[in-house]
Amino acid sequence: MFQNAAIIGVGQSAYTRRPEPGQTALHFMRDAVVAALDDARLNAKDIQGMAVASFSLAPDSAVDLAWKLGLSLRWLAQDTNGGSAGMSMLGNALRAVETGTAETVLILGGDATGLAGYAKVAANYNTATQKHLSPLGHGGPNGVYALVASRQIKKYGLEKSDYGHIAIAQREWAAKNPYAVYRAPLTMDEYLAAPLVADPLSRYDCVPVVAGAQAIIVARPDRAPKGRPGVRVRAHRASYNYDNQEGDGLQTGISTFASELWQEAGVRPDDIDVASIYDDYPTMVLAQSSDLGLIPGNDLARFCRVTIGERRFPMNTWGGMLSAGQPGGHAGGLNGISEAVLQCQHRAGERQVKAARLAVTTGYGMTMYRYGGTAAAAILERVE
Amino acid sequence: MSAGVPIWRCAGCGVAYFPEPLLCPRCHGGKFESGRVHEALIEEVSVIRHMIGQENWQPRRIASVLATGGPRMTVGLRDESGPGATIELFEEGTAPFGRAKSSA
Numbered sequence: 001m002f003q004n005a006a007i008i009g010v011g012q013s014a015y016t017r018r019p020e021p022g023q024t025a026l027h028f029m030r031d032a033v034v035a036a037l038d039d040a041r042l043n044a045k046d047i048q049g050m051a052v053a054s055f056s057l058a059p060d061s062a063v064d065l066a067w068k069l070g071l072s073l074r075w076l077a078q079d080t081n082g083g084s085a086g087m088s089m090l091g092n093a094l095r096a097v098e099t100g101t102a103e104t105v106l107i108l109g110g111d112a113t114g115l116a117g118y119a120k121v122a123a124n125y126n127t128a129t130q131k132h133l134s135p136l137g138h139g140g141p142n143g144v145y146a147l148v149a150s151r152q153i154k155k156y157g158l159e160k161s162d163y164g165h166i167a168i169a170q171r172e173w174a175a176k177n178p179y180a181v182y183r184a185p186l187t188m189d190e191y192l193a194a195p196l197v198a199d200p201l202s203r204y205d206c207v208p209v210v211a212g213a214q215a216i217i218v219a220r221p222d223r224a225p226k227g228r229p230g231v232r233v234r235a236h237r238a239s240y241n242y243d244n245q246e247g248d249g250l251q252t253g254i255s256t257f258a259s260e261l262w263q264e265a266g267v268r269p270d271d272i273d274v275a276s277i278y279d280d281y282p283t284m285v286l287a288q289s290s291d292l293g294l295i296p297g298n299d300l301a302r303f304c305r306v307t308i309g310e311r312r313f314p315m316n317t318w319g320g321m322l323s324a325g326q327p328g329g330h331a332g333g334l335n336g337i338s339e340a341v342l343q344c345q346h347r348a349g350e351r352q353v354k355a356a357r358l359a360v361t362t363g364y365g366m367t368m369y370r371y372g373g374t375a376a377a378a379i380l381e382r383v384e
Numbered sequence: 385m386s387a388g389v390p391i392w393r394c395a396g397c398g399v400a401y402f403p404e405p406l407l408c409p410r411c412h413g414g415k416f417e418s419g420r421v422h423e424a425l426i427e428e429v430s431v432i433r434h435m436i437g438q439e440n441w442q443p444r445r446i447a448s449v450l451a452t453g454g455p456r457m458t459v460g461l462r463d464e465s466g467p468g469a470t471i472e473l474f475e476e477g478t479a480p481f482g483r484a485k486s487s488a
């Protein structure tokens with residue numbers, strides 16, 4: 001448990017499918033920083049450390065961004081772990097603050113690649129993708145996770161509509177999130193009638209690319225705004241290249257540390273009030289939930305139809321990336337953490353889960369070849 | 385186009401890999417015998433019907449396959465071969481493809 005480090009502020013930019021001409025990732029990141037500082041009631045001068053992840057920095061590095069933001073720092077990190085970058089940066093920031101390396105750390109992620117820019121990122125994601133997948137016309141991550149989804153459907157006896165329950169429930173949450181790009185209700189008929197993108201995945205199974213940014217501030221607990229409950233992290237774990245791409249992708253790196261995570265946190269999956277599970281695809285929401293032990297009996301079909309279908313468990317209450325949008329995996333992962341913080345502080349407005357006190361958040365990313373190779377998770381707790 | 389797809393077999397423990405590793409993930413030996421694998425069993429297939437940022441995209445088929453005596457890999461399929469079929473592998477540039485075995 002982190003005793004001397006807590007999450008004290010969150011902020012985000014607007015999310016948009018189509019950025020205005022001249023509106024770059026840096027503008028969205030600036031907006032998120034300003035919002036997070038305001039939320040934490042800190043000045044930019046108070047920030048001593050920064051962690052950043054973005055596809056849009058090159059040829060700049062983290063220190064160039066510090067310069068552009070006018071931040072003089074004693075701790076700086078740039079993270080490249082895609083969908084788990086948010087969680088990865090959270091862990092590093094907590095440890096930097098806990099050890100006294102920096103008293104206040106800004107965690108930042110944002111992108112505004114546009115569709116063409118995203119296609120370029122997806123085709124050149126790493127050497128394996130560039131050399132062995134892109135020439136097939138594999139469709140980027142959609143194609144990769146289409147194959148994983150086929151395996152999951154076969155192994156667990158899922159129906160296509162099972163993924164629909166996740167997409168539809170999250171859309172219902174998104175209706176209550178003014179930042180979400182898709183807020184109109186989604187029916188099962190609409191879900192099932194949507195055009196296939198990469199069989200068996202159809203439109204509502206694939207995360208929509210947006211422009212946007214998220215920021216979080218980690219600091220010593222005494223820096224938190226007065227009169228607001230704090231949010232501490234009871235446990236944090238991460239995993240990188242857990243199986244050398246030799247499995248089926250239906251387990252994630254979370255499977256390597258889940259029992260340690262719960263043990264260190266001193267709570268059980270049953271105790272969790274609200275969950276932010278990284279949702280680039282419903283398939284991977286199920287894989288991570290299964291690894292975490294959130295699915296009783298590991299009955300994935302029942303989890304979709306009953307637990308989520310009948311709204312018995314609040315998951316991805318900001319709408320998830322599937323409805324709110326994915327501004328790059330980096331910021332997308334941070335959004336789930338921010339939502340968990342707001343829920344624990346009872347600041348989630350119409351989305352508020354009654355008496356929420358404990359949250360689990362995850363990140364999953366870096367589609368190295370056959371599936372993602374990085375994952376991380378944390379247990380967040382409300383402190384009065 | 386060349387017949388088969390390259391694989392790297394660990395000289396220490398005999399496990400075959402694709403793509404090429406630096407050290408064997410099983411025994412961490414650094415010596416590999418390079419060879420080619422010519423057949424694979426199709427396990428899953430997807431049709432890529434839409435490609436982000438592309439208009440006039442023609443659907444393409446990809447598959448996750450288990451190479452004979454070798455690793456799992458993702459290939460482009462050049463015909464209608466489906467799950468359960470054994471296909472022959474070939475390479476275009478640096479990418480693995482497959483199609484129904486030509487009857488010898």
Ligand SMILES: [Zn+2]
Binds near residue numbers: 399
């Ligand atoms: Zn070996």
